[in-house]
Amino acid sequence: MTQKIIPNVWCDGNAAEAGEFYSAALPNTTSTLAARYPDEVPDWQAEYAGQPLVVDLVVDLVVDGFRIMLINAGDDFRPTPSISFMLNFDPLLFDGDADAARAALDRTWAALSEEGQALMPLDEYPFSPHYGWVQDRYGVSWQLMLTDPKGDPRPFVITQLMFSGDVQDQAREAVEFYTSLLDDAAIGTVIAYPQRTGTAGAGSVMFGEFHVGDQWFSMMDSNVEHEFGFTPGVSLEVRCREQAEIDRLWEALSAVPEAEQCGWLVDRYGISWQIVPENMGELMARPGAYERMLNMKKLVIADF
Template identity: 45%
Template sequence: MPLQKYPFNELYGWIQDKYGLSWEISLANRIDERRPPIINSLLFVGDKCGKAEAAMNYYLSVFKDSEKGHFAGYEAGMEPDKEGTIMYSDFRLEDQWFIGMDSAHEHHFNFNEAVSFIVNCDTQEEIDYYWDKLSAVPQAEQCGWLKDQFGISWQIVPSNMNEIMSSCTPEQLDRVNKVVLKMKKLDIAEIERAYEGK
């Protein structure tokens, strides 16, 4: 999209870098704004087009500390986009902001495991909660990874997983990896037992 004025922003553009990653560039009024300079953007296309609002509302219900931000819907006469679907919206889950949009134009991509969102959990109860709420594709479940009903991938992991992995001896790492590779949903107690050699 060329850099110009749109209904949701005074100056906005969409580009692709030399690595094939997409970036949206927008003018932001930082006075009394809490949006960070870099935000994850979810574009619902193909068979997912028209589901951006449902996804946003579902995520807002799953994450307790969350809020809805800006919203701009497509108007009549903006075909192929359907009136009422999302042209632009943003929302916050915990301390992370997301953008959600629908596009009925032809695109040669969709959501896949190349991008996933990590949810760090302090307890097994938290892991169980997010797993139960988000996992919708049983065949995609592996090593703490899952895919939700909208095709978006998540990793539900213990908060101390990085600390465990970075402090492992080679023997501990081997034990932890063998245990984790057998899991779908991660089990904190079992991972800690493997780490400690019990």
């Protein structure tokens, strides 16, 4: 799978520990230290000098696995269920064995639930014979679903965006906006609420999906009032081929000037994005690159 957008999870100084946890909890998953903080950092980052900066998590149940980046930082932000990861335990991924798929789901649920919190208990629901939603010990939310192999094939991992609070009922508008900006992107199935249901208005999105290339996402408008919303605790990193693409996406997406820093921005819906060059690793290997990046808002390749 070609993955244009890589979710980043903000970790409170424990990215390496979290990587080890997920590599044990998720099927066929590995974690690798991708980058360290420089030995010389600003005084406000002194505690991180030489420490892990990014841990690369690859869920490799299928060929070309799904990547999640774990960022080693402080306690400024925490993930919320507004962005969660759906895990599709399709029997086709387990040689057509539904019992094996269900057993793998149960093992993953048990591991993620340890010191975590069930948001929807593992049970039978109208949309799945075996489903549960859990927030793990690090605050990351996962939806585990036993899927019907007769349906259209979907990847094992799908990132879901849930709109509530100040952006209630804006899922369809947001996704139309995102797919208009990203190459090879389109909206798929959208199921609307037929009538007002809790906080969700009639016609808003009960469940929908879109894709960027062959990477799939889902979206929904919550029908329950929540105290949480989108935060930088989970951000979406877009790998750009050239400066022109960085400039175009930055101009279209950034809606909170005070949030602009080191390639990070916050859009009109509150979702955090990182707009970065696809050769970011190579750029950061240049002497003094880290310090120069700290002084940037939008990343400028020529300035590295």
